[in-house]
Amino acid sequence: MNFKMVGRILSLILAVEAVLMLPAVGICFFDKDYFVAACFGVTIVITAVIAGILAIFGRDARMEFYAREGFVSVGLCWILMSLMGCLPFYFSRQIPNFIDALFEIVSGFTTTGSSIIPNVELLSRGLLYWRSFSHWIGGMGVLVFLLAIVPLNGKNAGFTLHLMRAESPGPDVGKLAPKMRETAKILYIIYIALTVLDFLFLLMGGMSVFDSVCTAFGTAGTGGFGVRADSIASYSPYLQNVTTVFMLLFGINFTVYYLLLLKNFKQALKDEEIHLYLGFFAVATIIITGNIAKMYPSIGDAARHAAFQVASIMTTTGFATTNFDNWPVFSKTILLMLMIPGACAGSTGGGMKWARINILTKTLVRNIRRMLHPRRVERIRVNSNVIDEKVVDNTSAYLAAYCAIAVASLLVISFDGLTMESNISAVIACFNNIGPGFAQVGPEMNFAIYSPLSKIVLIFDMLAGRLEILPILILFTKHTWTVSKR
Amino acid sequence: MKIIIGGGGKVGGVLVEKLSAEGHDLTLIDSDRQTLERSIENFDIMSYNGNCASYDVLIQAGVEEADLLIAAAASDEINLLSCFTAHSINPSIKTIARVRNPEYSTQAYTMRKQFGLSLTVNPERHAAAEMRRLLKYPGFLKRDTFAKGRAEIVELKIDEKSPLNNIVLKDLGSVIKCQALVCAVLRDGKAEAPNGNFRLQKDDRIYVSAPSKNMSVLLDNLGVVARKTKKVMIAGGSTISYYLAKLLELDGIEVTIIEKDEEKCQELSRLLPGATIINGDASAQDVLDSEGIRETDALVSLTGMDELNIIISIFGNICKVPQIITKVSQLNNNYVTEDLSIGSIITPKESVAYTIVRYVRAMSNQAGAAVSIHTIAEGQAEAIEFVVDANTLNAGVPLKNIRLRNGVLICGIINGVNTEIPNGDSVFNEGDSVIVVASVGTVLMQLNDIFIV
Structure with a gap:
């Protein structure tokens, strides 16, 4: 393991994080909230000092960098970044418990949106902004951001691919342009452009600038932290519909936008994953609308809430316009089921990704056919391209790891005495980076009721879910930490 | 530049390494x-x-936006078809094809318009040409020429009896009595940039730059016997053997080729009426002995297997053949090959890749781009020729007042009349050619990159 090189990457990430905290300081000064500004200041200094120490540690790093170094860097980087990111909450005593503060920022960076704060309107605006901004940073990924701005070239510059593969969601991550830096830039330009567009649409609907910025960040990262206690419910129907549309847009694979920019409409429109994603969105919305129609004054209202909630759950955002915990069990079950596939690969959304569901379904069909014709040879195709068997294998292994972690987490948190429905939805909501669950962790409740141990388990689930398990699991293998003797 | 490389085999692999280091946008196509x-x-x-x-x-x-296609897949037909297809899609694209089969070389040239070919390369012929240059000047392990043949960098191995053994570099002039500069030393497999106090040792391999006209003086003073090569023995009847024999025939050198496969022998004998073709196993001692390995002036090991080539060359060394050349195509272990007494090592994929890199550099058409580039010291350093133009910094400034980047050395200045091995007072002016030696990590895209600004 090349720890020095890992240290160098961590130091760069922390430096980037310190810079990204500066706007929050500005907001604190604007509000004359000097105490919180000082808390941010202290955090920035600590972060910079640690970055400096890591930079010194990694100054004479060898350039050897392989897949495992990539995974370890990404895993450690997210943990370290969260440890630094939670300090302003902790120092300002607005979240007095350290575990709670960590839970909150991990929920932010992983774009989960689960909160332990009973009433967010009591937080100071600097902290509210930092909470929402963490969604935006985590959505596309900090390392991808780093790849876009810092020239990490060297003798074997291919190592940047390991970083991107470890951080970007999806079964088969590839480049958009020959140079990694270009690829990262394209992704971030699309991301920034869509975020700005969302912000402008919200602003036009009469939302305040601060609320628009935070809501746009929450939507873009498919995170779900709101600035009001009732999430999006008290905003106008126009603002809710804008948010529905943008949540859906951010849940689409960004490669599709790139293909559209290149005017390659044919390839962009035939993407199977998007057909699945939008198809399930439409079907679920129609069914739920019918199911909840009686609860709302008009069918239009019911459709608006149903579409918003389905989009919010599918893209793993977790905003709410209504307390969907009061919906009929049938609708709630559909929402729970939609939590698991989540959004598209290569988007900012979480979950298992429709691309994986697609591959898994096709594998299942193939294996059934194989039982009928044992000698049949058949390759799995997606978008009429043959998928490498390695990807198929990895997808099956991913499913196994996914189930194992979900079951183990459920077991641990069930000690706390909450209802089964709460526990199951809490694990699924955290692991798939959604946010609110049902019953005691429903949209109007929060996660503060869990014990510290359960919170740590859920923090692990959020990180594992965002980084797609492997970068976090690899930190728990002995092999990772063996230092070469020579 | 946007470059597509077809085929990531031997040549393709080296190209990916070199061209990505120079910052081009590369796309590699391979079926594996x-x-x-x-x-x-x-x-x-x-x-x-x-x-x-x-x-x-x-x-x-992305061939529609690409500037260059390099087709280096396994077969000539695929390469030619690839260039032809690319050119039909994008008429402004430049293409380079690797064409191995000598039967195609004429038509690849005459039909280059139809195929859209800008350049065809043949690794075997490149390797053969390089071997011929070495055979012309026995005593050097490797020889690279610059500025249209007016300056050279040669590789020498220092043995016990060499007059250079135990010499401190600042006394070099008194030994060789002509202008020359040691620009790199390979010791224990590592390249070093020597300064004046560097003491040469037995088994060092040194890279000396000198004006071409001084070469024979240099040879004399180093005690290298510059006898003319008259008889060459080639072990293995590969394509390179054919090209080499053909070239040596032009020089009036007597060639013996030993090949195991009888059909190949028949074919070679048809193609090379002047050469002696022996049907026998080149790895068998008695065959080599009976064909006169002890009388030959040079042995070239060109069988299809690297291991066999190395063993044949070691045997040649035991038989005290004055000059030995070994072809090593796959082995990527300089530490191993450098320690063996197998003479000069030629790696065809590298020499051809450098030809292409040179072409690409010329194509990028940057101000001050390198004119030519050669690797020395087992690929650990590069010797690059630049032309000083109006944009070049520090023109007319004595070298002792210029700060150069670490690991960079100016080891030749060629102006209209003179080839100069520079010292602290030397200057270069617009229009001069400058030879720079740099360790391979330092990417020098243009002459100004060598200065600390």
Whole structure:
């Protein structure tokens, strides 16, 4: 393991994080909230000092960098970044418990949106902004951001691919342009452009600038932290519909936008994953609308809430316009089921990704056919391209790891005495980076009721879910930490 | 520049390494997923799985916007078809094809318009030409010429009896009595940039730059016997053997080729009426002995197997053959080959890759781009020739007042009349050619990159 090189990457990430905290300081000064500004200041200094120490540690790093170094860097980087990111909450005593503060920022960076704060309107605006901004940073990924701005070239510059593969969601991550830096830039330009567009649409609907910025960040990262206690419910129907549309847009694979920019409409429109994603969105919305129609004054209202909630759950955002915990069990079950596939690969959304569901379904069909014709040879195709068997294998292994972690987490948190429905939805909501669950962790409740141990388990689930398990699991293998003797 | 490389084999692999280091946008097409995986994990490039001659694959790889296609797949036919297809899709694209089969070389040249070919390269012929240059000047392990043949960098191995053994470099002039500069030393497999206090030792391999006209003086004063090569023995009847024999025939050198396969012998004898073709196993001691390995002036090991070539060359060394050349195509272990007494080592894929890199540099058409580039010291250093132009910094400033980047050395200045091995007072002016030696990590795209600004 090349720890020095890992240290160098961590130091760069922390430096980037310190810079990204500066706007929050500005907001604190604007509000004359000097105490919180000082808390941010202290955090920035600590972060910079640690970055400096890591930079010194990694100054004479060898350039050897392989897949495992990539995974370890990404895993450690997210943990370290969260440890630094939670300090302003902790120092300002607005979240007095350290575990709670960590839970909150991990929920932010992983774009989960689960909160332990009973009433967010009591937080100071600097902290509210930092909470929402963490969604935006985590959505596309900090390392991808780093790849876009810092020239990490060297003798074997291919190592940047390991970083991107470890951080970007999806079964088969590839480049958009020959140079990694270009690829990262394209992704971030699309991301920034869509975020700005969302912000402008919200602003036009009469939302305040601060609320628009935070809501746009929450939507873009498919995170779900709101600035009001009732999430999006008290905003106008126009603002809710804008948010529905943008949540859906951010849940689409960004490669599709790139293909559209290149005017390659044919390839962009035939993407199977998007057909699945939008198809399930439409079907679920129609069914739920019918199911909840009686609860709302008009069918239009019911459709608006149903579409918003389905989009919010599918893209793993977790905003709410209504307390969907009061919906009929049938609708709630559909929402729970939609939590698991989540959004598209290569988007900012979480979950298992429709691309994986697609591959898994096709594998299942193939294996059934194989039982009928044992000698049949058949390759799995997606978008009429043959998928490498390695990807198929990895997808099956991913499913196994996914189930194992979900079951183990459920077991641990069930000690706390909450209802089964709460526990199951809490694990699924955290692991798939959604946010609110049902019953005691429903949209109007929060996660503060869990014990510290359960919170740590859920923090692990959020990180594992965002980084797609492997970068976090690899930190728990002995092999990772063996230092070469020579 | 946007470059597509078809085929990530031997030549393709070296090209990916060199061209990605120079900052080009590379896309590699190969039909083998493992090759692609290895390449994208090591280099910042994009990859496509498929056949590089297929229309669809080329379109996907972005041939419409590409500036250059280098077809280096396994077969000549695929390479030519690939260039032809690419050129039909994008008429402004430049293409380079590797064409191995001598039967195609004429038509590749005469039909270069139809195929859209800008350059064809033949690794075997390149290797043969390089071997011929070495055979003309026995005593040097490697020889690179610059500025249209007016300056050279030669590689020498210092043995016990060499007059250079135990000499401190600042006393070099008194030994060799002509202008020359040691620009790199390879000791224990590591290249070093020597200063004036560096003491040469037995088994060092040194790289000396000198004006071409001084070469014979240099040879004399170093005690290297510059006898003319008259008889050459080639072990193995490969394509390179054919090219080499053909070239040596022009020089009036007597060639013996030993080849195991009888059909190949028949074919060689048909193609090379002047050469002696022996049907026998070149790895068998008695065959080499009976064909006069002890009388030959040079032995060239060119069988298809690296291991066999090395063993044949070691045997040649035991038989005290004055000059030995060994072809090593796959082995990527300089530490091993450098320690063996197998004479000069030629790696065909590298020499051909450098030809292409040179072409690409010329194509980028940057102000002050390198005119030519040669690797020395087992690929650990590069000797690059630049032309000083109006934009070059520090023109007319004595070298002792210029700060150069670490690991960079100016080891030749060639102006209209004179080839000068520089000292602290030397200057270069617009229009001069400058030879720079740099360690391979320092990418020098233009002459100004050598200065600390």
